[in-house]
Amino acid sequence: MTILWDHDPGALETYAFALGSGVEQIQAGPRISRALGEDGSHTLVVIGPDIPLESACDLAEQERVDRPELGVILLRHRLDVNALAQALRSGVREVVQADDLPALADAVRRSEALTVQLAGHNPAAAGRDGKVITIFSAKGGVGKTTLSTNLAAYLASTGARTLLVDLDLMFGDVAISLQLTPHSSVRDVVAMSGHLDVQGIASVVTTHESSGLHVIAAPPDPADADRVPSHVVVELLRMARTAYDYVLVDTPPSFTEHVLAAFDLSDLTVLIATLDIPAIKNLRIAINTLDTLGEAKDARCIVLNRADTKVGLKPDDVESALKESIAASVPNSLSVPSSINRGVPIVLDDARGPVAVAIRELADIQIRQRFGETLPNGAKRSFGLLRSKR
Ligand SMILES: Nc1ncnc2c1ncn2[C@@H]1O[C@H](COP(=O)(O)OP(=O)(O)O)[C@@H](O)[C@H]1O
Numbered sequence: 001m002t003i004l005w006d007h008d009p010g011a012l013e014t015y016a017f018a019l020g021s022g023v024e025q026i027q028a029g030p031r032i033s034r035a036l037g038e039d040g041s042h043t044l045v046v047i048g049p050d051i052p053l054e055s056a057c058d059l060a061e062q063e064r065v066d067r068p069e070l071g072v073i074l075l076r077h078r079l080d081v082n083a084l085a086q087a088l089r090s091g092v093r094e095v096v097q098a099d100d101l102p103a104l105a106d107a108v109r110r111s112e113a114l115t116v117q118l119a120g121h122n123p124a125a126a127g128r129d130g131k132v133i134t135i136f137s138a139k140g141g142v143g144k145t146t147l148s149t150n151l152a153a154y155l156a157s158t159g160a161r162t163l164l165v166d167l168d169l170m171f172g173d174v175a176i177s178l179q180l181t182p183h184s185s186v187r188d189v190v191a192m193s194g195h196l197d198v199q200g201i202a203s204v205v206t207t208h209e210s211s212g213l214h215v216i217a218a219p220p221d222p223a224d225a226d227r228v229p230s231h232v233v234v235e236l237l238r239m240a241r242t243a244y245d246y247v248l249v250d251t252p253p254s255f256t257e258h259v260l261a262a263f264d265l266s267d268l269t270v271l272i273a274t275l276d277i278p279a280i281k282n283l284r285i286a287i288n289t290l291d292t293l294g295e296a297k298d299a300r301c302i303v304l305n306r307a308d309t310k311v312g313l314k315p316d317d318v319e320s321a322l323k324e325s326i327a328a329s330v331p332n333s334l335s336v337p338s339s340i341n342r343g344v345p346i347v348l349d350d351a352r353g354p355v356a357v358a359i360r361e362l363a364d365i366q367i368r369q370r371f372g373e374t375l376p377n378g379a380k381r382s383f384g385l386l387r388s389k390r
């Protein structure tokens with residue numbers, strides 16, 4: 001979190017590009033110390049060009065003692081050697097000419113890196129060791145979004161810090177399925193590329209109130225999908241896992257570069273099968289691709305959705321065609337589309353129904369237990385019981 005100390009009400013807009021997200025502007029000097037005292041997450045104070053040099057130096061001097069990891073950057077209309085020397089002596093990290101926005105952006109980046117070092121940790125190493133779980137099928141309409149939203153809402157409702165990222169960048173419908181009105185999307189992460197931090201992530205999430213789930217929605221305009229480079233997805237997922245226990249990723253039905261980036265970082269890939277030949281053929285191709293990418297077999301599980309559909313094909317046929325076993329089965333139910341239409345995840349809406357029970361079991365066994373959570377009695381169910389559901 002950054003504080004911009006500037007009397008000018010338009011300053012935030014002027015420097016927004018260089019400062020990135022998570023910036024709070026404070027106009028009055030005395031409020032700065034209070035804000036810093038109240039919230040320990042501030043990492044940087046940028047002082048505007050019209051704040052007197054003495055006041056700026058006083059703040060830097062005081063914070064250098066109280067919070068050495070806090071960065072102070074001073075903006076001046078013109079750089080003069082005396083001011084520069086005085087500022088640096090008082091603990092200001094950099095003095096930047098106010099109209100040189102690229103230089104300011106560089107200074108912000110250097111300061112953030114130094115803050116990380118001084119705090120004695122790298123947030124990526126010291127934060128949470130969250131697990132990335134990608135839900136994928138190479139075929140559309142098989143239940144990726146249904147499963148990812150429900151798994152995520154359930155995990156969040158257990159108290160786990162959970163983020164769901166919609167990587168179906170063109171046709172993502174996570175937000176609509178959860179009846180959210182996002183103010184930002186994956187597209188907004190692009191501007192923070194290279195210096196994305198936990199606060200940056202917090203600035204683009206939308207909270208699903210009834211479960212506590214955080215969501216990063218797909219861009220509202222499909223044309224924006226091309227404007228999200230895959231390295232941004234990598235940076236997003238890496239940083240997100242330091243802040244969340246679980247980061248779930250919903251995907252489009254194809255191996256986009258974003259999906260491949262997510263696979264690469266995933267601790268678990270949930271592959272969805274349905275009882276139809278094209279879906280199984282596509283799943284076989286997906287499994288081969290994951291093998292080629294070097295993904296460990298125990299880092300994935302296969303879920304059969306609409307498992308009780310009577311179409312002549314049986315779960316055993318799927319297992320023998322795939323040469324992999326099915327880890328969980330979710331039954332077919334009309335309550336699924338009706339819950340989606342109402343925008344309420346079925347795990348919360350119809351918690352006792354067979355679909356909700358199956359999804360919770362899947363989450364309990366394949367996610368929570370797998371990643372070392374000890375479940376309360378009753379939540380633990382044997383693998384055999386789970387499989388007998390089909
Ligand atoms: N277990 C299920 N029972 C009944 N309908 C389902 C089930 N799972 C998914 N559906 C329906 O299938 C459709 C596609 O699901 P969705 O999750 O959007 O698939 P995908 O994200 O893979 O394209 C939705 O209309 C949803 O209501």
Ligand SMILES: [Mg+2]
Binds near residue numbers: 144
């Ligand atoms: Mg979908």
